[in-house]
Amino acid sequence: MGSPLVLLDVDGVLNPFERPGEEYHRHRCSPRGVTFRLWLNAGHGRMLLDLAERTGAEIAWASYWCEEANEWIAPRVGLPALPYVPIPQFPGAEEGVSLGAWKVRHVAAWVGDRPFVWFEDELDAAERLAGEDGVPPHLLVAVDPMEGLAAHHLDRAAEWIEALAR
Numbered sequence: 001m002g003s004p005l006v007l008l009d010v011d012g013v014l015n016p017f018e019r020p021g022e023e024y025h026r027h028r029c030s031p032r033g034v035t036f037r038l039w040l041n042a043g044h045g046r047m048l049l050d051l052a053e054r055t056g057a058e059i060a061w062a063s064y065w066c067e068e069a070n071e072w073i074a075p076r077v078g079l080p081a082l083p084y085v086p087i088p089q090f091p092g093a094e095e096g097v098s099l100g101a102w103k104v105r106h107v108a109a110w111v112g113d114r115p116f117v118w119f120e121d122e123l124d125a126a127e128r129l130a131g132e133d134g135v136p137p138h139l140l141v142a143v144d145p146m147e148g149l150a151a152h153h154l155d156r157a158a159e160w161i162e163a164l165a166r
């Protein structure tokens with residue numbers, strides 16, 4: 001078993017659908033010339049880096065933002081550039097796979113044998129992971145996309161990773 005990972009979604013997790021509190025501020029992000037307006041919390045980076053330090057886990061992006069997250073998201077939330085799951089463009093439902101299943105398939109392939117915590121707002125991700133072969137131990141922490149990532153999510157993650165190490 002490899003060292004643990006903390007996988008991080010962007011939309012619905014770092015960028016909630018509505019502003020949940022005054023620590024969130026509007027940012028314009030324009031990956032490849034397309035502008036999105038996001039709610040981002042500059043305190044998220046510190047919280048996540050504390051979690052990584054405390055547990056010895058490595059943080060990585062698991063988001064359709066892929067490498068664009070390092071340019072557009074990381075500096076605005078106080079994170080360094082991170083490794084990312086390379087999720088190819090969704091081929092479309094005609095390939096017989098849903099958008100959510102496509103992401104899970106690529107996450108499962110990328111983690112290898114490393115246990116992982118995944119902060120994700122897609123409700124079916126846990127079930128979909130259960131349907132993939134050979135997925136290492138994991139904890140799906142479901143984040144309410146109206147609330148965004150909060151301290152209680154990080155506490156759950158820390159407890160789970162620490163229990164894994166025992």
Ligand SMILES: [Mg+2]
Binds near residue numbers: 009011012120121122
């Ligand atoms: Mg999401």
